[in-house]
Every structure is written in C-alpha cells, then in structure tokens.
Amino acid sequence: MKKRLIFTALLLSGCSQLPQERSADLQTLSAPAAEQITTEPQQDIVIENDATAEAMATDFEHIFVDTDMTFSGTLPCADCPGIAYHINLFRDGRFAARQEYIDRNQVNIVRGIWLLEKRSLHLVNQQQTLPAFHFLSNTQLAMLDMSGKPLLSNVNYQLTRETEFRKLDTRQAMLGIYTLSDNQASFTSCASGEMLAIANTQHHLPVMRQYQQDERLRGNDVIATMLGRRGQDDQANLLFIDKFEQFWPGAVCPDQIQPGKMQGIVWRAEKIANRYVPQQLNVRVIFEQNDRLYGFAGCNNFNGSYKQRSNQLNVQPLVSTRKFCADSSELESQFTQSLQSADRAEVNGDTLQIFKNNQLILQFKPAVN
Structure with missing residues (x-):
C-alpha cells in the first residue's frame, strides 16, 4: 500500500510543472542554432498605377463626419490648366463647394447634401453634377472614376483636408440683367435665369447713381457685369456687389x-x-x-x-x-x-x-x- 502511495505522489509531482516553464524547455530543445537562422530581405511591392487603377485604401478605420470639414486642392481638367476645389462638409449632412476653372474666369458655387456609402462620398445637387470621392483616410479624398473606383495615378486626383474649417469664398463673375425701380434694384443671371434683389451697400450706391444719370440706361433693363456674391441664411435672396464692372446698353443674354x-x-x-x-x-x-x-x-x-x-x-x-x-x-x-x-x-x-x-x-x- 505504501509503495502505491509513493508512486501516485511521484506522478502528481511530475504533472505540477508550470506551462510556461515547459514551453521554454520545448523552445530550447527545438530552436535551431543561431548561426543557422537566415532571413530573406523583404521585397518592395511595386503597384502599377494608371488612370483607372484599382481602389487601394491606406487605412481601414470607419469614416465619421462628426465635425465641419474643409477639403481643397486642384484636380485635372480636360481643356484647362485645372479646376480648383474648395469643399465644405457640414456635420448636419449639408455641403458647399466652390469650383474655379483656372484661366477661364469661371466659378461655380454648388450646395446640397452629402451621402456616405462605406468610404465613398457623394455630393448631391439636383441641378449640377459634382465628382464623387473616396476617403483614402480621414484627411485625403481621391476622385472616383466612371466605374466608382478611386483614381490613383501619377496625376493628382486628390483633395486634402485643411487643418481648420475655412469659410467658402462665394464671389463670382456675373453677367445679367440689371433692373432699378423706386431705388430697389434686382439682378437676373443670364446663366441661370435666377433673380436676386441687390443689397444697397456702399458698392451698389455708385452703380445706382450711374444708372439714374445715364439717359441710355434710366428706366430700362440693361445687361451688367460685376463681381458679386449671394447672401447666406436669411439673406440668401440678396446679391452683394463686391466690384461693379460696367453696363452694356443694347446687349442681350x-x-x-x-x-x-x-x-x-x-x-x-x-x-x-x-x-x-x-x-x-x-x-x-x-x-x-x-x-x-x-x-x-x-x-x-x-x-x-x-x-x-x-x-x-x-x-x-x-x-x-x-x-x-x-x-x-x-x-x-x-x-x-x-x-x-x-x-x-x-x-x-x-x-x-x-x-x-x-x-x-x-x-x-x-x-x-
């Protein structure tokens, strides 16, 4: 009986070794000698890029527009030196974008709502079409091609997030019909047909005097050119003149x-x-x-x-x-x-x-x- 008890105790003491100690022993037994370990150098992965390259995200975190963001940059243009973009994404689901065609004196201001589908950003406006973009990271947008894949090529198709939110510059060169009645002026854009009341600011008062003093203009609708901007929020139906150029009597849209x-x-x-x-x-x-x-x-x-x-x-x-x-x-x-x-x-x-x-x-x- 004593022999059986002694044998059982020896078996239990053999099973009580800590797992990490046994693992260390196994590694010591199985590890090859240091001089036999060889490591092949890691080869650089070369990615062939062209205008329709496959989508490649640089990170995989979720994208959240939980604060107002500004993205900017210049994207390629087929028949001009480029299009300068300034896009503001608001956390309430709205966006405002400024497109400036370089060397054309053409600026488009587009507003609407944004939609985020996984990492793809869509800027929705019923009258105008803007490019769609892909979040490469939370600071980088890549324009999507016709198949919905990010354009990754030697040509820059990316917009970069600015460190601070920046208000949109909404000034535009305008040509349209100027009308004045009882010291209240309006401007109807030849491009869009939209009519806005003109705010009576220091930049408009000389224009109004010129119109009233010139017999060719007074009492008539007349084409005018100017640099102006639309008001915001409760002033959205007002046009603010920043620089008046000239009247064009006898001209039409x-x-x-x-x-x-x-x-x-x-x-x-x-x-x-x-x-x-x-x-x-x-x-x-x-x-x-x-x-x-x-x-x-x-x-x-x-x-x-x-x-x-x-x-x-x-x-x-x-x-x-x-x-x-x-x-x-x-x-x-x-x-x-x-x-x-x-x-x-x-x-x-x-x-x-x-x-x-x-x-x-x-x-x-x-x-x-």
Missing part, C-alpha cells in the same frame, strides 16, 4: 442670340491669332446696332465706330483710356491693333471670327460672366 448675329452681344476674346487670351483679363467688345462699338481690352476701356456690309468689316481708330497694367498692356495693344486692322467678320454658331487678308486674327465667344 447669350441665350437670346440669333444665328449669325454679331450685334447686341457681349463677346469675350478667346484668341488673338493663335494665342489664347487669359480669361481673367475679361477682354470684351460689343458691336451696337448704330455702328458704334465699345469694350474692355484687359486694362483700358475703349470705344469707336465701325462699318459692316455683308461680311466686310471696317473698324475706325479707337479711343481708349490711358492706364498702364504690367500684366496686360502688351496683349491689350495687340488686341486693339488687330481689331482696327480687320477687313472681314463671320459668326459661325456661337463663335465670332475676325479676319485680315483671309487670316484669322481674332476669335470671340459670347460672354456668360
């Missing part, structure tokens, strides 16, 4: 243009010979019905007279103001000289072309802002 008609349209210079005109210079001209013309050449206002018979065009010497602008005076001189040397004009669709000796010297498009 571009959508009222008759085929082949040259008169009564504010034409924006697109090319001088083979040279594109920077759109921000706003080089414009209007040919009135009474054989008068006037416009803006990038730095100075000008006016003069012209004769047109069929397609034949003759422009008399122009009268101009005499300001000097370092960034536009050379181009302005080339523009006015070309206009005065014209001998033929043709309107093809929405394009006005002016020739000298059968050589194209000026090309215009209807101004929309």
Whole structure:
C-alpha cells in the first residue's frame, strides 16, 4: 500500500510543472542554432498605377463626419490648366463647394447634401453634377472614376483636408440683367435665369447713381457685369456687389442670340491669332446696332465706330483710356491693333471670327460672366 502511495505522489509531482516553464524547455530543445537562422530581405511591392487603377485604401478605420470639414486642392481638367476645389462638409449632412476653372474666369458655387456609402462620398445637387470621392483616410479624398473606383495615378486626383474649417469664398463673375425701380434694384443671371434683389451697400450706391444719370440706361433693363456674391441664411435672396464692372446698353443674354448675329452681344476674346487670351483679363467688345462699338481690352476701356456690309468689316481708330497694367498692356495693344486692322467678320454658331487678308486674327465667344 505504501509503495502505491509513493508512486501516485511521484506522478502528481511530475504533472505540477508550470506551462510556461515547459514551453521554454520545448523552445530550447527545438530552436535551431543561431548561426543557422537566415532571413530573406523583404521585397518592395511595386503597384502599377494608371488612370483607372484599382481602389487601394491606406487605412481601414470607419469614416465619421462628426465635425465641419474643409477639403481643397486642384484636380485635372480636360481643356484647362485645372479646376480648383474648395469643399465644405457640414456635420448636419449639408455641403458647399466652390469650383474655379483656372484661366477661364469661371466659378461655380454648388450646395446640397452629402451621402456616405462605406468610404465613398457623394455630393448631391439636383441641378449640377459634382465628382464623387473616396476617403483614402480621414484627411485625403481621391476622385472616383466612371466605374466608382478611386483614381490613383501619377496625376493628382486628390483633395486634402485643411487643418481648420475655412469659410467658402462665394464671389463670382456675373453677367445679367440689371433692373432699378423706386431705388430697389434686382439682378437676373443670364446663366441661370435666377433673380436676386441687390443689397444697397456702399458698392451698389455708385452703380445706382450711374444708372439714374445715364439717359441710355434710366428706366430700362440693361445687361451688367460685376463681381458679386449671394447672401447666406436669411439673406440668401440678396446679391452683394463686391466690384461693379460696367453696363452694356443694347446687349442681350447669350441665350437670346440669333444665328449669325454679331450685334447686341457681349463677346469675350478667346484668341488673338493663335494665342489664347487669359480669361481673367475679361477682354470684351460689343458691336451696337448704330455702328458704334465699345469694350474692355484687359486694362483700358475703349470705344469707336465701325462699318459692316455683308461680311466686310471696317473698324475706325479707337479711343481708349490711358492706364498702364504690367500684366496686360502688351496683349491689350495687340488686341486693339488687330481689331482696327480687320477687313472681314463671320459668326459661325456661337463663335465670332475676325479676319485680315483671309487670316484669322481674332476669335470671340459670347460672354456668360
């Protein structure tokens, strides 16, 4: 009996060894000698990128828009140097976006609601279409391609979150119909057809006086160009003028243009010979019905007279103001000289072309802002 008890005690003491101690013993027995361990160098993974590359998220955390965010950057454009974006995402589900087409003097302000589908961001507006984006991280948006995959290529298709929320700049170049009655003015955009009341600020009062004192304008609806912005919240139906440019008596909105008609349209210079005109210079001209013309050449206002018979065009010497602008005076001189040397004009669709000796010297498009 004593022998059986002693044997049982020995078995129990053999089973009482701690697990970690036994594991250490096993590792000691099974580990190879240090000099026999070899590690292959890790190879870099090369990812071939193109305009329709596969989606690759750099992290996998959930995306939450739990605070107001600002994303900005410049995305590629098919027929311009790029489109500068400023997108504000509000935590209540709204968004506001500013698209500025570089070198076109064209700014779009779009508002609506945003929808988040997993990591894909959709900006919804019933009138205008904006690109969709993918959250690569909570600080980086990549534009989606037509198949709904992020564009990852050597060309930058990404917007970056700014460290602080930034208010949207809503100023836009505008062309539309100015109306004044009983000291209350309104502006109807030629581009959208929307009518807004004009706020009586310090920038509007000189405009109102000019309208009231000019017999060509007083009591009439007249095309005007300006830099303005729409009010916010309870002032959303007000237009605030930041910079007034000029009135264009006798002009009509571009959508009222008759085929082949040259008169009564504010034409924006697109090319001088083979040279594109920077759109921000706003080089414009209007040919009135009474054989008068006037416009803006990038730095100075000008006016003069012209004769047109069929397609034949003759422009008399122009009268101009005499300001000097370092960034536009050379181009302005080339523009006015070309206009005065014209001998033929043709309107093809929405394009006005002016020739000298059968050589194209000026090309215009209807101004929309």
